[in-house]
Amino acid sequence: MTRTLADLTHELLDYARQSGADAADALAVDGTSMTIDVRAGALENAERSEGVDIGVRVFVGNRQACVSTSDTRSDALKTVAERAVQMARLAPEDPYCGLADPAQLATEIDSAALELFDPSEEPAPAELQDMAQRAEAAGLSVAGVEQVISASAGYSNRALHLAATNGFSGGYRRSDIGMSCVALAGKGGKMERDADGDGRIFRIDLRSAEDIGRTAGERAVAALNPRRVKTGAYPVIIDERVSSTLIGHLLSATNGAMIARGSSWARQLMDQQVLPDGISLIENPHRARISGSKMFDAEGLPTRKRAIVENGVLQNWTLDLANARKLGLESTGSAARGTSAPPSPSVTNLELTQGTKSREDLMKEIGTGFLINSFIGATINPNTGDYSRGASGFWIENGEIAYPVNEVTVAGNLIDMLKKITPANDARTYLSRVIPSLLVEGLTLAGE
Structure with a gap:
């Protein structure tokens, strides 16, 4: 050419x-x-x-x-x-x-x-x-x-x-x-x-x-011979491999297109507590050698580092120009697009505040619970935040992995779940989404 x-x-x-x-x-x-x-x-x-x-x-x-x-x-x-x-x-x-x-x-x-x-x-x-x-x-x-x-x-x-x-x-x-x-x-x-x-x-x-x-x-090999668990309310640790999916539900709910349509469970939560005190969710599109990085968005606006959540409090929506105009706000430089469609809001690189304890430390703290390393399907109510997902992983007893588990449904409400997360310190910092393992207390497990 x-x-x-x-x-x-x-x-x-x-x-x-x-x-x-x-x-x-x-x-x-x-x-x-x-x-x-x-x-x-x-x-x-x-x-x-x-x-x-x-x-x-x-x-x-x-x-x-x-x-x-x-x-x-x-x-x-x-x-x-x-x-x-x-x-x-x-x-x-x-x-x-x-x-x-x-x-x-x-x-x-x-x-x-x-x-x-x-x-x-x-x-x-x-x-x-x-x-x-x-x-x-x-x-x-x-x-x-x-x-x-x-x-x-x-x-x-x-x-x-x-x-x-x-x-x-x-x-x-x-x-x-x-x-x-x-x-x-x-x-x-x-x-x-x-x-x-x-x-x-x-x-x-x-x-x-x-x-x-x-x-x-x-x-x-570690997943061989899985068992079922008794239905009940237990603490759950979402492994770092899949923890970004939980934060992803918050990102979807704070996407400007969802807010402009009025179809988000987070639409009334601006300036409200959505994560625990001391935990922030930062977008940084200027990290070197990271796949989501870029200097400008799909509408030619400058990208910038911003706090989506700061010290647990929701700070802003993710906005392109059209959805910002609908809401009477300014674009956050978050437009993304392909060659055949108009722009829509999308986040780049994210980092959730890491904790001070390892995943193993959190396991010892809870004693008994469920470690999730895989999700299967999802039923999420976008208006209420009601959450239900199939999951597999490992059962924790006496603070240690006891045996593999599958065919479990995990249920809760995202508004409550996100407020009760405890992050570990095991996030991989070279990923676009730096999200550690997350402990969530008191979820309902549907098993046997």
């Missing part, structure tokens, strides 16, 4: 204005991805994809429409712009849509300091296959593992550029490399499986294939 992504977006904006758009923005993404799957030591599947996607959002008065294409020829871009304007003229009016004011736009858009792209050479397919094979072999080396049902390695890199008629123009590149392994232990009807994986921006930061495969195997 001789034209840059910036060239393509500006060309598309020119066509949009020529077609009658009052304003427009365009997003172009050029990506490559490669995935290798192995099984029984041999290559099972290899996939590679590459291409450019470009989309335009046009405004005609208070009406908007989005159209995307993978055809970057000039005549195709012109057709896309014309179609988008035609669609916008037929769309319902939306008094809240529109581009940012030029004074709102990000001015510091150089992403070099964020280290979002690994400049080293792209791994060859044979290298990825070797990584997956080593993970598989490590999983199979664990006593009790019958087979590894999936071992994969993958790599992707992509560049994007956003431009708009309000004057914004900026872009950056990202890369990712990762591995995963799923191991199966046991025989016949008494088989259990578990997994492990890792994904990083820089290959040098990636955990070893042997560590990933071995961990997957050990987890599968």
Whole structure:
């Protein structure tokens, strides 16, 4: 491709204005991805994809429409712009849509300091296959593992550029490399499986294939011969592997789109206690070598570090421009989008205040309870926060893991649950979401 992504977006904006758009923005993404799957030591599947996607959002008065294409020829871009304007003229009016004011736009858009792209050479397919094979072999080396049902390695890199008629123009590149392994232990009807994986921006930061495969195997073996537990109210520890899902329910409830629709259990909780005293939930989109980092959002606004919850008190919603306007507030620079749809609010990197005790210390404190390391499905009432999820993990007796448990339903109310969490100190700080294991008192377990 001789034209840059910036060239393509500006060309598309020119066509949009020529077609009658009052304003427009365009997003172009050029990506490559490669995935290798192995099984029984041999290559099972290899996939590679590459291409450019470009989309335009046009405004005609208070009406908007989005159209995307993978055809970057000039005549195709012109057709896309014309179609988008035609669609916008037929769309319902939306008094809240529109581009940012030029004074709102990000001015510091150089992403070099964020280290979002690994400049080293792209791994060859044979290298990825070797990584997956080593993970598989490590999983199979664990006593009790019958087979590894999936071992994969993958790599992707992509560049994007956003431009708009309000004057914004900026872009950056990202890369990712990762591995995963799923191991199966046991025989016949008494088989259990578990997994492990890792994904990083820089290959040098990636955990070893042997560590990933071995961990997957050990987890599968540890889950063998599960039991049921008696129905009752018990303290529950949500392992760090899945604790971010609990915090994710708070993030969904404080998403500006949910608040603007009036369909969130948190809609009346601004400036109220939602987490225990001393616990904060911080968004920081400027962490180096972290997948969620970015200098500007999908509307060209600057991203910034902010407290979603500070010392237990809810501070603000997560907002893009349209939902901020509906609520009479300012955007938090949280817009995200693809090439074929308008922006919507989304968080980047998160960090929950860690505690001073390990997960094992919390287990000793509760004596008896349930350690969850996997959730299955969910029934969440978005208006009331009533919560019910299938779960599996381990039963705790005398402060230690006693035996594996499955087929348990955990129930409570998110408003009450979140106020009673006690965080451990075991969060992995290299993840985009740094959330430790969480102790939640007095949940209802439905078992036998």
